Amino acid sequence: MQNRRFLLKRRPKGDPVPEDFDLVTEDVPSPPAGGFVMRNHYISLDPAQRGWMDDAPSYMPPIPLGDPVRATSVGVVHASDNPDYEVGQWVMGLNGIEEFSSVVPEHFTAKIDPTMVDSPARFLSAMGAVSLTAYFAMMEVAKPKEGEVLCVSGAAGAVGSVVGQIGKIHGCKVIGIAGGPDKCKRLIDDYGFDFAIDYRGKDRHALAKEIAKAAPDGLDIVFENVGGEVMEAEVMNLAHYARVVLCGLISEYNSVEKHGLQGLWRILTQRATIHGFLIMDYADRFPEGGAQIAEWMAEGRMRIDEDIYEGIENAYETFMRLFSGDKDGKLVLKVA
Template sequence: MNRRFLLARRPHGVPVPADFALVEAPVPTPPPGGLVVRNHYCSLDPAQRGWMDDAPSYMPPIALGDPVRATTVGVVHASDNPEFRPGDWVMGLNGIEDYSVCAPGGFTMKVDVTQVASPSLFLSAMGAVGLTGYFGLLEVAKPQPGEVLLVSGAAGAVGSAVGQIGKIVGCRTIGIAGGPDKCRRLLTDYGFDVAIDYKGKSVTELAAEIRAAAPGGVNIVFENVGGTVMDAEMLNLAKHARIVLCGLISEYNLAEKYGLRNLWPILTQQATLYGYLIMDYAPRFAEAGAVMAQWMAEGRLRIDEDVQEGLENAYEAFMRLFTGANTGKLVLKIA
């Protein structure tokens, strides 16, 4: 049977178990020209919360009764496509379920699992998460040696990759995270120059800490959080700063969005605010993945994974994103 983690109703605020359903269905057969993938791992990401809302976005909402959409890595189970044979490892945008039907085209691509310690790395370092940091920093922000890089959500999967890549290209890195343990990891595990704990601080207090760490202002802001954290960052922009807006995790469960309230510094500092989506760079994943793999082999890049097990635990695993419990890229092991 095929176990499927479905969206049963649209969440209002923080998702609750009744918003989802775990059902069983027959294992599907491949459509003409398509294939069926046995998912081994799936990625759990804050963006999935946005896809659950019936609201305009860069991707259509998850339909009620459909499995929660996720990037997965797994093995071709059956195929009607000569480019994919049973036993091939593939990565694609599928669902949180044992078996997914992949129509011709789309995001499905082969991956070489012999080159990595675990196939899950195609969902972290060499998947959309690690490559979000790679392209967002190097291609969008275009950092220069000696510039100050400020990363919010810095202990998360994307943020920790951004900070380390920033160090590789010669930036001074400041990370914002929640709690002393995460701030310690920024310094000891990911090599940030400064770690700032945002918890329990007002915008004024947080802005003052950023200013103390970067008295000349911040050249690049890699934004993953939004809300009051972003307000404090906007008060510390250097001239011609670049703000890469990658995520707004503090707002995903809010019925009424907080929004950006400090627009004036963007004008006075002639800063650039760039809305960034990794999907634009999908054709270049293999190129960037090779670089990320080399940096890891050289010990210059550390990517931690928080692997939770069991499709029956999908809801509890997903909620780790919003409680701050995850300690690295959150992955659900299905097979």
């Protein structure tokens, strides 16, 4: 057996291009001391991976050149030097885009039970970091109350769609901002949003006017995944004492020069707060969040979609769907 690995060859400047990566074939590794070899079945593709490719200070160290692109994966123990991880056991952890990973168990390594779900890929979507990001950011930071107005950018994405549904469960009026009529239709038909706004072809002023029509008394909660002019339009519509949860800035990840935020004075005049959110702060509470999401799904109150593509040879093209928006649900690469 061989191990195909998707390596970071050089640091992207702006949009990643195929020449920034290498797909190499190597021997399957032996288990490290006290660890195991994991055969990856499903690999999560997330916007955060773009930030990890830069040689810049962040909440996680940059991906070293020559290493596989860092990614959360779900798979099976292939060989083991650790009695706690037996061959055949299903596990998940922060590994890489590769068919086999050498794993020394750490904070993000966990055993999983695939019989709990209809597909192991659910541990990267419904039971994974994206849904748990939505859950803990909403429940611990935004703290939605019945009757409040919630606006979500990147609303048709893996995080945004769950955020909006949590808002509805808690009695909020939910406005979603997404790209294109098809995604806006999904927000209403599939996820139960009250309003869907297409940002394409609109500057911040036109977008702000549409938000104002949907929320004439202002936005109580803004869940930000996009940044740029979308965030500026939202900030122009803040209600008094609004809470802005800053989860992502995907519109700027490939920008050489960052956009920044115009209209920051609105934070001052509306006495609003901006809270930066990272899911890693809640890693020890993942079972709690996963159990609640599973309950909501069982009750038919929440829908979580995945968009799965096959083959590690398609890693680059699939990864770039994050930035083109050409996906429906949580983006996953199947490699086994």
